Amino acid sequence: MSDDAIRCDACPVLCYIKPGRTGSCDRYGNHDGKLVRLDPHVVLDRALERGGSVVPFLERAGEWDGTLVSHGESFVTAIGAGTTYPDYKPAPFIISSQVEGVDMVTVVTEGIFSYCGVKVKIDTDRHLGAECRTVRARGEAVGHVTTSEYGSQMLSLGGVRHLTGGSRHEGTATCDALLKLCNGEAVELKIDDGAKVVVQAAKAPIVDGAQEQRMRVGCGSATIGMFAKQWFGKVDEVVVVDDHITGVLSEHQAGKLLGVPETGIKLKGRRSTPGRYFQVAEPGTSWGGTDIDDPLTILGKFNAKKAWRGLRLMMVSTTGEHYAYFELDEDLRPRERELPSDLAKSVARIKENCEPALCTVLFMGGAGGSLRAGVTENPVKLTHSVRDALTRVTCGGAPVYVWPGGGITFMADVSRMPRNAFGYVPTPALVAPIEFTLKLSDYAGLGGYVENVRPLSSIAGEDEGRRRLTARADNPWPLESPAKAKKR
Amino acid sequence: MTARAQIRLLPDGRRLHLHDGPIDLIVEAFGAPGEIETAYRAACARFVTVLDELCGELSFLRQACSEEAEWPQGAVARRMLAAVRPYAARCFITPMAAVAGAVAEEILSEMVSAAELSRAYVNNGGDIALHLAPGEKFVIGMVERPDRPSLLGTTTVYSTDPVRGVATSGWRGRSFSLGIADAVTVLANRAAAADAAATIIANAVNLPGHPAIVRVPACELAPDSDLGERMVTQSVGELTSREVGEALAAGARTAEMLQRIGLIRSAALSLQGETRVIRDLAESRLIARPVQERGLVHA
Numbered sequence: 001m002s003d004d005a006i007r008c009d010a011c012p013v014l015c016y017i018k019p020g021r022t023g024s025c026d027r028y029g030n031h032d033g034k035l036v037r038l039d040p041h042v043v044l045d046r047a048l049e050r051g052g053s054v055v056p057f058l059e060r061a062g063e064w065d066g067t068l069v070s071h072g073e074s075f076v077t078a079i080g081a082g083t084t085y086p087d088y089k090p091a092p093f094i095i096s097s098q099v100e101g102v103d104m105v106t107v108v109t110e111g112i113f114s115y116c117g118v119k120v121k122i123d124t125d126r127h128l129g130a131e132c133r134t135v136r137a138r139g140e141a142v143g144h145v146t147t148s149e150y151g152s153q154m155l156s157l158g159g160v161r162h163l164t165g166g167s168r169h170e171g172t173a174t175c176d177a178l179l180k181l182c183n184g185e186a187v188e189l190k191i192d193d194g195a196k197v198v199v200q201a202a203k204a205p206i207v208d209g210a211q212e213q214r215m216r217v218g219c220g221s222a223t224i225g226m227f228a229k230q231w232f233g234k235v236d237e238v239v240v241v242d243d244h245i246t247g248v249l250s251e252h253q254a255g256k257l258l259g260v261p262e263t264g265i266k267l268k269g270r271r272s273t274p275g276r277y278f279q280v281a282e283p284g285t286s287w288g289g290t291d292i293d294d295p296l297t298i299l300g301k302f303n304a305k306k307a308w309r310g311l312r313l314m315m316v317s318t319t320g321e322h323y324a325y326f327e328l329d330e331d332l333r334p335r336e337r338e339l340p341s342d343l344a345k346s347v348a349r350i351k352e353n354c355e356p357a358l359c360t361v362l363f364m365g366g367a368g369g370s371l372r373a374g375v376t377e378n379p380v381k382l383t384h385s386v387r388d389a390l391t392r393v394t395c396g397g398a399p400v401y402v403w404p405g406g407g408i409t410f411m412a413d414v415s416r417m418p419r420n421a422f423g424y425v426p427t428p429a430l431v432a433p434i435e436f437t438l439k440l441s442d443y444a445g446l447g448g449y450v451e452n453v454r455p456l457s458s459i460a461g462e463d464e465g466r467r468r469l470t471a472r473a474d475n476p477w478p479l480e481s482p483a484k485a486k487k488r
Numbered sequence: 489m490t491a492r493a494q495i496r497l498l499p500d501g502r503r504l505h506l507h508d509g510p511i512d513l514i515v516e517a518f519g520a521p522g523e524i525e526t527a528y529r530a531a532c533a534r535f536v537t538v539l540d541e542l543c544g545e546l547s548f549l550r551q552a553c554s555e556e557a558e559w560p561q562g563a564v565a566r567r568m569l570a571a572v573r574p575y576a577a578r579c580f581i582t583p584m585a586a587v588a589g590a591v592a593e594e595i596l597s598e599m600v601s602a603a604e605l606s607r608a609y610v611n612n613g614g615d616i617a618l619h620l621a622p623g624e625k626f627v628i629g630m631v632e633r634p635d636r637p638s639l640l641g642t643t644t645v646y647s648t649d650p651v652r653g654v655a656t657s658g659w660r661g662r663s664f665s666l667g668i669a670d671a672v673t674v675l676a677n678r679a680a681a682a683d684a685a686a687t688i689i690a691n692a693v694n695l696p697g698h699p700a701i702v703r704v705p706a707c708e709l710a711p712d713s714d715l716g717e718r719m720v721t722q723s724v725g726e727l728t729s730r731e732v733g734e735a736l737a738a739g740a741r742t743a744e745m746l747q748r749i750g751l752i753r754s755a756a757l758s759l760q761g762e763t764r765v766i767r768d769l770a771e772s773r774l775i776a777r778p779v780q781e782r783g784l785v786h787a
Contacts, residue, residue, distance in 0.1 A: 013539070018708070021709055426761075
């Protein structure tokens with residue numbers, strides 16, 4: 001048998017290890033034919049890490065007074081001279097510890113958040129669903145459509161009502177969708193009376209099977225303002241179709257300033273100010289986020305007193321994805337013609353000015369409860385300390401925005417965290433990493449478990465079960481004090 | 489080989505961590521401080537030779553167990569054989585199926601015979617041996633999947649219960665499994681018995697020939713595996729709820745049979761989020777009370 005297995009002599013088991021595999025201990029492995037000590041998910045090493053620095057037993061037995069300390073887990077490894085973030089992957093097995101009467105369960109150091117959810121920003125003008133409509137995953141209600149933002153549709157998913165307030169299936173589907181979104185995986189969402197959208201953090205949304213490419217350059221009116229000069233002289237009328245505000249060049253302030261003559265065009269919808277129209281059509285996933293496939297359906301008859309035969313009309317969407325060019329015939333009816341090349345350039349320019357459409361996922365959670373008790377014996381002091389900017393909160397090493405007011409309610413961009421930073425418990429609730437970084441002296445001042453603090457050097461070396469990552473350059477360094485960061 | 493073994497007290501000042509090769513134990517004793525120290529010293533003294541003893545008989549311990557098998561030399565090896573022998577006539581099993589529980593049992597018995605303890609446990613990677621003086625109890629947490637943080641439930645073991653062993657097995661765990669259970673947790677009278685039974689029940693949670701299950705001969709992954717060319721589970725795709733039910737039912741039948749003949753007290757079987765509980769016939773409260781949220785560190 002010719003294989004590349006090697007014999008491990010680290011212990012008397014003498015495992016015969018194939019390339020890419022580990023021995024029975026899960027600590028030593030065959031990496032390209034060499035015996036190496038690996039950093040795997042060794043169950044009990046996790047317990048060890050969680051327990052903090054180790055004390056030789058026999059050597060120091062004389063000093064050991066046998067007292068049974070009952071602080072349970074040392075929650076914060078990032079305290080004082082601590083680490084960038086704690087071992088954020090949760091305990092994988094039944095491991096010895098005691099927390100509020102539960103023996104032999106390793107309780108994770110992360111927070112278990114049932115008050116949590118994600119805010120999803122989907123860069124698209126396509127209508128995904130009406131405000132307040134239910135968003136479903138696997139057929140279960142997991143959130144709703146919330147107030148849209150510039151060039152984006154917003155979803156609010158999760159929250160305690162879906163997680164624990166509904167049926168078990170609803171809770172499980174919600175937890176699963178949140179977990180996937182937070183861990184950077186794709187999730188298919190269906191909005192009641194709306195679109196089906198595939199959402200994945202930092203990726204383009206896929207709306208009803210079509211991948212979104214670009215955000216709109218601006219609303220229809222803004223587009224007129226930006227491009228009026230480039231169109232002047234090359235075309236008599238431009239309509240920028242937009243579900244929000246459709247712009248009309250000849251009536252718009254920008255056209256007026258350039259001296260664009262009236263064209264007798266008649267727009268459907270509700271006129272806001274000159275050259276700006278609301279509700280020219282129903283919201284949809286076609287032209288400029290409306291439901292129209294034929295742009296002429298938003299036009300009435302041209303005014304015969306103003307319009308003329310041969311009038312050149314361009315209609316374009318706010319992303320430049322849809323466009324059409326017409327000339328009026330003798331009955332003043334628009335006839336479609338090929339788009340002249342100099343106008344094609346301006347359409348390309350609109351496209352070019354649209355930013356790539358992305359989905360962005362912000363995790364939002366509230367650490368108001370007993371999680372704080374893992375940090376200090378006087379939990380409200382931690383809240384105050386965060387409020388006074390003495391304590392920096394990070395989420396998997398990523399910066400957070402802490403919402404003003406009571407509690408520690410924060411938001412963080414999941415794409416700035418290491419992959420798979422989140423877990424779950426079948427409550428159901430999400431398990432999220434959260435780190436509090438503060439001065440050792442401040443930590444002592446707020447009643448922290450100072451005796452459990454260990455220096456960074458004690459875990460800086462090679463050790464099992466710890467994943468070392470390079471810090472993201474776009475994240476502020478968690479150990480830099482907030483006060484110092486503010487001054488810069 | 490005392491130089492190899494690592495023995496340390498965890499910084500909580502209560503728990504002892506014993507490590508040697510693939511053996512990793514967390515030990516905790518309760519009682520008067522002097523008694524605890526005596527117990528820990530006994531545990532350490534016994535621990536340092538365990539791996540060498542086992543390795544001395546390793547080739548025997550990796551062979552399929554038969555009912556006529558001769559008794560091995562080492563105390564731990566004898567505990568292993570005793571735990572797997574009841575299965576020898578029915579199915580393939582090697583004494584290695586009970587190694588973790590047997591080590592836990594051996595260390596615990598040394599501690600209990602050396603000192604007066606109210607409670608103690610030896611936890612060998614989830615295979616746990618318990619000691620309970622009269623009137624004492626332990627609360628034990630269970631996980632749904634060994635690789636994810638999910639407390640499935642808790643179970644309380646009272647001194648009046650016969651249970652002194654807890655073990656968990658599943659394909660996601662450290663050892664290979666022939667079945668597809670994410671986790672099977674078993675309560676039995678002894679840790680080694682629980683360990684062997686968890687292995688057998690986890691093997692029985694299965695859907696033979698299902699295309700979504702990837703299986704590889706054990707020896708291709710680890711040439712000296714006691715499972716030889718038997719196909720071990722490497723991944724399990726998403727199953728329909730009917731299939732999950734079918735696989736759990738197969739495991740449950742085995743668990744109920746083991747319960748009837750007294751090899752286990754109770755069991756909880758988990759597969760893709762579904763859980764089947766085989767309760768103790770006499771004591772229905774024994775397993776899987778839904779976890780109390782206040783038992784966790786809650787945001």
